[in-house]
Amino acid sequence: MKTKLFLTLITVFSIAIQNTQAQINPDGFFNKKGEANIAVSYTFATYEKFYLGLDEVDAVPAHNQIDQNIYNVYANYGITDNLTVIANLPYIDSEGQGVADPVNGTTEQSNLQDVSLLVKWAPFVTQHKNGTTTFVVAVGGSYAFDYEPTGILSLGNGASSIDTKLGLQYNNNSGFFGNAFVGHSMRGEADNNLGLGDGAKFDVPNSVNAQIKLGYAGKSFYADAWFDAQKSNGSLDINSPNFAGNFPETKVSFSRVGLNLYAPITKTIGVSLGSGTVVSGRNIGKGTYYSGGLIIGLGK
Template identity: 45%
Template sequence: MKTKKTLLIFLGVLMTGSIVQAQGLVDGYYNQKGHLAVTTSYTRVGAYDEFYVGKEKTGPVPVHNEISQDIFGVYAKYGLLDDLTLVLNVPYIATKGYGNPDPVNGETKQSDFQDVCLTAKYRPFRADFSSGRIDGITALGFAIPSGYEPNGILSIGNGAFSTDLHIGGHLQLNGGFFSTLIAGYSFRGKASDNLGTNGGADFDVPNAFLAVGKLGYAASKFYVELWMDYQASSSDGVDIMGTGFANNFPETRVDYTRLGISGYVPITKGIGLSAGYGTLLDGRNIGNSGYFSTGVTFSFDTASSSVN
């Protein structure tokens, strides 16, 4: 039972940059009905001086030389039913360039709330066997941009409303070891051309295939996981400095493969601490960055509170 309680309060808020809604929002664990967990987190993306222009890694970063990010997040999971968990993520991102002003929007820094992400995760089946269980994973999510400027090297997001579909499975062994594999597709809308770069016409943000794999160990005293996060944008996007590129950054293809490790330790019955590190293995039209994240999780059983 202790292991089960630990799993319920683990949230894994370890996200980065313009892909905040990717790794971490959909995992293999479901909150019990009435169980609420809220995590506040801080992520530091260290100043990086290399950037993938298309598929070619170059340095320093065009125009800005170096870029750093500070990300503050609130992430919550609530068990509406034992098999249905609701997820909310609200990140605030501050990005800074250390060179010349952005050639598109004239800024050397940008900060704002990014995309408010709402996700419903449903367990379609659970299969128990002698040494563990397998849980099915399906999820429907929406990302709603806050109104930040989407065009520019320092932009904190693509500025488009998106609908994300996920499907996967989670294997949990009685000894504590687990593995999770989730695949998804992100249908992305249009981003506003506030600066007139595209002649006033909205930008077409490329859709993307998403995948996350995790291997880890969950015990009553700690949780640790090794994860890999992957995104491949649709081919109708453009490459920076490639054919069809005219400072239309929201229309660029953003691909990446990231690898990271994260952990969680309960401090009291309702409070726990998380930390993690992630780095980029390969990418396309993205900064070559690594990051460190910390978080504090508060856990509540609203069903018990209402009874009392």
């Protein structure tokens, strides 16, 4: 690359979506050994429509509209030149604009969501005449804090997870790049503190996910366009006959598109902007979010 960029724009992907977990989507850029980046960001998300199962409705049930203010801290560190560890922690303030949630009786929830940790490794880097191809293996997980997991307004599904991802990234010497990743998330159980459905715990379904990104990382700016998707394995829909308010057990699937921008201010400080929107889904809010962040580079 022509310049050292603080590629922490992954924070845009780590926002919360109703009844899903915050996840870290890796890329094929790696810190040098001993280098670290810290990013703080703010995201505003609004959901005016909702997918009841696969059926899109014009207002979020009960709440009409949900607004979220998301404050995020992200950090990465280069253990070696081809091994980077990533951590992410969002705090979410979520508010419904209608009546109280019919399941948990609230109109607002605020809490830390899920702290996530991911280690990505580049076992193979192939040199080409005009660039490089990097093969990436990533393993990580998340821990769910003590927020209320039941209801449309919930900050997440309340279950911890183990996540694995595989991907390829091609970096052209001109600065253009592209990557593709696939992954699997194995979910744990969530507390059934309201006694809904069957059992003392909720069985949160596992999921598969995928990401495609195209972008440019040059001397004076970074930009990318991305698509990502998730599909839950099994379980039930909100509008199914067996649904009894057990939101953590629902199938949550989605596809999203978005853009990220980054510009350095000094050698160690930069700013980022991002936006994304849900284009299709299942048992999830449909809306758009906007994000901005401050990024600080540390180390060599």
